[in-house]
Amino acid sequence: MKEYNIGEKIKELRLSLEISQNDLAKQICEPQDLEKIEKGDEYPTLPQLHTLAKRLGIPITYFFETNWNQNIDYINSVKTLMRNYVRDREYKALYEIVKREEESELFQDKLNKQFLMWHEGICIHYLFNNKNEALTLLHEAINLTNRDLRDLKEEEIKIYYSIGVIHYDNKEYDKSLDIHKQILSFLQDKYEIQDRKLYLRVLFALAQTLIKLKDFENALRYSNLGIGVCIxxxxxxxxxxxxxxxxxxxxxxxxxxxxxELLNKSMNIFSAQRNRKMEELVKEDTLKLLEPTDY
Known part of the structure; x- marks a missing residue:
């Protein structure tokens, strides 16, 4: 962000509005951090920049208005932040960004609007537990660029995957299974997928759903395929x-x-990854599986 002179713009606006560094920094960062930002020694995070822009009474795009490339950089920064919030399950923060960017001119083209609608649908599902509204929004997002679900592009496949996840979360396992099988077929027909993790997520979802349906033979087939791909x-x-x-x-x-033997391998992997939550989950399930049962 340094080449965009964001710090200089913040300082110019602050001085023109006769706001002290202490007042502007309040509940955003420490005053000494704001001083470093204004000097260009540090860069504000995107959430900090949003709050600073609001406090200064200007749209955040003001900081990126000098040329098209800088607008693209801003859009990519927003998308990266949103993906991180999904990964960390920070749906409230994600929803705030979605609603804020819906008003931005930078997100009015089809692809960027689709990205916002997709993530709004995710938020509606997890924050408000509204399956129907979430699914409607996700289908509308796909329809912006593909009305017949044929030859889905990678981003459209990811949205369709989210639809399958929502059906799974609502215990509609047959619907979830059908969608993820379709997605697997789409992926196998494509020679180049930029996000290789997407293929693994679909295999995991298929195995997970089949376990719920007690179809353990086919669940084993997909999970073994996932192991092979990872290796x-x-x-x-x-x-x-x-x-x-x-x-x-x-x-x-x-x-x-x-x-x-495989359950122990999974525990060892989670232990090496310091994933204590999954390690404990496998331990608990292993103990349950070893408990004697009455028939």
Missing amino acids: SEDMLYLFGEFYYQSGLSLVKLDSLGDGM
Whole structure:
């Protein structure tokens, strides 16, 4: 952001409005941090910049108005922040950004508007538990660029994946399964997918849904495929989860020894990744699987 002279613009506006550094920085950052921002020694985060712009009475785009490339940089920064909020399940913060950017001229073209609608649908599902409104919004987002669900592009596939997740969360497992099978078919027909994690997420969703439907043989098939992809592409993403799914499926298929071996592998992976939550989950499930049952 330094080349955009954001710090200089903040200082110019602050002085013209006769606002002290202490007053402008209040509940945003420390005054000494604002001083560094104005000097160009530090860069404000996007949430800080939003609040500063609001307090100074100008649109945030003011800081990026000098040329088209800077607008693109701002859009990409917003999208990155939104993706991070989804990853961290910070849906309230995500929703605030969506509603704020809906008013921005920079997000009025089809693709950027689609991105906002997609993430608004995610927020409506997780924040307000409104399945129908969320699904309607996600379908409308896809319809902006593809009305017949044929030859879906990568971004459209991701939105369709979110639709499948919402059906899964609402225990509509058959609908979720159908959607993720369609997505897998779309992905297998495409030679180049930029986000390789998307393929793994779909395999995980298929195995997860099939476990819920007690179709352990097919769940095992997809989770084993996920393990193979992780190994061949040297990826740790969902690696432990796939071993967990395969181990659980094998135990349910009465292959207790093989299943427990894979469950232990999944625990070791989660331990190495310092994923304590998943490590404890597998431990608890393993103990339950070993408990004697009455028939």
